[in-house]
Amino acid sequence: MSRNIVEIFRLSFHLGGRVILRDVSVAIHEGEWVSIVGPNGAGKTTLLKCLGRIHKVGKGQIRIAGKPQEKYCQKDLARLVTYVPQANGPAPPFTxxxxxxxxxxxxxxxxxxxxxxxxxxxxxxxxxxxxxxxxxxxxxxxxxxxxx
Structure with a gap:
């Protein structure tokens, strides 16, 4: 039986007085492949940014590998969650x-x-x-x- 590697409970996020995510809950099992789909502005990127602690969760809880997200130091969280944004401009000058x-x-x-x-x-x-x-x-x- 696989364990939940990511658990999101009743997550809500507001930005500039606008509700971006409302009461989102999901469990992702270890080894499972998941797609997040929806129209532009639905909150897909915001959800990922909350998962990686780029955005501070307003309400609700995120657990990663059974541990509350806020209990991880940033370096330990970075070992478990990675976010690579889509490039909207020229790529930085790195190989x-x-x-x-x-x-x-x-x-x-x-x-x-x-x-x-x-x-x-x-x-x-x-x-x-x-x-x-x-x-x-x-x-x-x-x-x-x-x-x-």
Whole structure:
């Protein structure tokens, strides 16, 4: 039996006096793939930002791996929840490898070993051969999917 890895209970969020999320509840089981769909302005991104503590939850509770979200320090939460926004402008001047290395920041022991092109190549892309051509190119030169 799988456990709930994410639990959201009666989450509400207001921004500028406007209700963005009202009484949202969901349980996501470990290993489960979930899609969040809805029209523009429905609150999909806001829900993800609340999950990653980018937005402070107004009402309700979020539990991650059985623990209340507010009990995690930011670094520990970053090990469990990652949010990569859709780019709305030019990509920052980082290579794909540099961008991936930034995502490894919550793991200092691993982060220090991903300092050279060779180690980044082997640790990050060994199973992902389709990235090899774009690994050390600026992110602005690769597709939006590869950027994310």
């Amino acid at each position: 794909t490898c540099e961008f991936v290395r930034m995502g490894r920041y919550p793991y200092p022991a691993l982060y220090t070993h991903v300092g050279t092109e060779g180690s980044c190549w082997s640790r990050v892309t060994e199973p992902r051969t389709q990235w090899r051509g774009s690994l050390f190119e600026p992110r602005s030169g690769v597709s939006g999917t590869t950027q994310r």
